[in-house]
Amino acid sequence: MKLNLKKKDYYICPYCFSKHDLNDVSFICKNDPEGCENAREGIFLRSKRGESKKEMPDSIFCTECGEKTNVKICSTCHEELPYAIGQYDNLVFAVIGAKEAGKSHYIAVLIDKIMNEIGSAFNCSLSAVNDATIKRYRTDFYDPVFKRNELIRVTRSAKTDSSVKQPLIYNLTFTEQGMFGGLFKGKRISNVVTIAFFDTAGEDLDSEDTMKAVNRYIYNSSGIIFLLDPLQLENVREMLPAGTPLPEQNTEIEDLLSRTANLIRKANNVKVDKLIDIPVAVAFSKIDAVESLVDPSSCINYSSKHISKGSFDISDFQDMNGTMESLVRSWGGENFANQLNSNFKNHAYFGITALGCNPESSRISKLRPHRIEDPFLWLLYEHKLIKAEKRK
Ligand SMILES: Nc1nc2c(ncn2[C@@H]2O[C@H](COP(=O)(O)OP(=O)(O)OP(=O)(O)O)[C@@H](O)[C@H]2O)c(=O)[nH]1
Ligand SMILES: [Mg+2]
Ligand SMILES: [Zn+2]
Ligand SMILES: [Zn+2]
Structure with missing residues (x-):
């Protein structure tokens, strides 16, 4: 028997247990705080609107330093999400x-x-x-x-x-x-x-x-x-x-x-x-x-x-x-x-x-x-x- 898993089209934050569409996720820049204000201040970066709700973006570019970041955080409680979230x-x-x-x-x-x-x-x-x-x-x-x-x-x-x-x-x-x-x-x-x-x-x-x-x-x-x-x-x-x-x-x-x-x-x-x-x-x-x-x-x-x-x-x-x-x-x-x-x-x-x-x-x-x-x-x-x- 082949185990077949259908990925869900939402995710539940494992910290606050809120339910989110897959594109409803924020990021934080993990660049050197010296060189990036977003990283220094811990600014939440939102992914672009208009993306499919059924797809979680892997990464975004920091609006300040331009570095790519894949550190995802829950847009409700701002805790860092496990890396596998949205993929599996x-x-x-x-x-x-x-x-x-x-x-x-x-x-x-x-x-x-x-x-x-x-x-x-x-x-x-x-x-x-x-x-x-x-x-x-x-x-x-x-x-x-x-x-x-x-x-x-x-x-x-x-x-x-x-x-x-x-x-x-x-x-x-x-x-x-x-x-x-x-x-x-x-x-x-x-x-x-x-x-x-x-x-x-x-x-x-x-x-x-x-x-x-x-x-x-x-x-x-x-x-x-x-x-x-x-x-x-x-x-x-x-x-x-x-x-x-x-x-x-x-x-x-x-x-x-x-x-x-x-x-x-x-x-x-x-x-x-x-x-x-x-x-x-x-x-x-x-x-x-x-x-x-x-x-x-x-x-x-x-x-x-x-x-x-x-x-x-x-x-x-x-x-x-x-x-x-x-x-x-x-x-x-x-x-x-x-x-x-x-x-x-x-x-x-x-x-x-x-x-x-x-x-x-x-x-x-x-x-x-x-x-x-x-x-x-x-x-x-x-x-x-x-x-x-x-x-x-
Ligand atoms: N005989 C027996 N007693 C158990 C077992 N597990 C727990 N107990 C008893 O039940 C008591 C309560 O167990 P807990 O695991 O603390 O219960 P809980 O549901 O976490 O309780 P709260 O934290 O008050 O909500 C323990 O202090 C033990 O005395 C078990 O497997 N066998
Ligand atoms: Mg207990
Ligand atoms: Zn940055
Ligand atoms: Zn959360």
């Missing part, structure tokens, strides 16, 4: 979930997994587009979990902590082996996808009129990973053995889902009788904590084979999706499942755990992530970025 695809995967659903730990472990295992299995590599991403991933995500075996602290509201507003931005570069007996020597780049992860604070999702960037992050996304803590489900709380430590109950899961759906409908003008076409991966986090409620022979307990096969394993995916959906319904999530059906065209259920253990007093005793890659790989598969293994 750019995707924003939104990770959302209520307070304490497990978003920060999920992102911490997923990025590591993509860098170390998904990369070699799927011929791709993940690289941060800027130093801010490298630094923030290290300090806020990697170091606590992998180096110090500590829990990540609660994500503070972006209203009080501005570093939260800085998304983690990566280029996922896919390479292909040379074909036709060495016509292309070695590997060549077949696609570059810019992926932004924005670790929101659960509390920023608690009201519909939350900050604009969070809203744009959701309604302009190309895929949503909706994390749910099974320990928030009423039936699960009752079924677990007495004495099991339970988190405080917070936002009802179907409230967050309906707010998300309403937000997307309003912003993208999707009528109530139409379904939203952003794929939604509903991922039950902390699946380790409900192990006693899951049949030991269930696929949930086995590792997925996507990575070892180097392709998306459809039969495993279908087993997981079906098993998880019926569990959700039997755990009292009937209404949630129905709402998901009546709002989103394309959705699937997953069961994952970032930690694989119940942390004791802020320490991660043994880090054992399980099935953490499944929802992400499903979204890549839905975007035709990776191939599937057919059901036999």
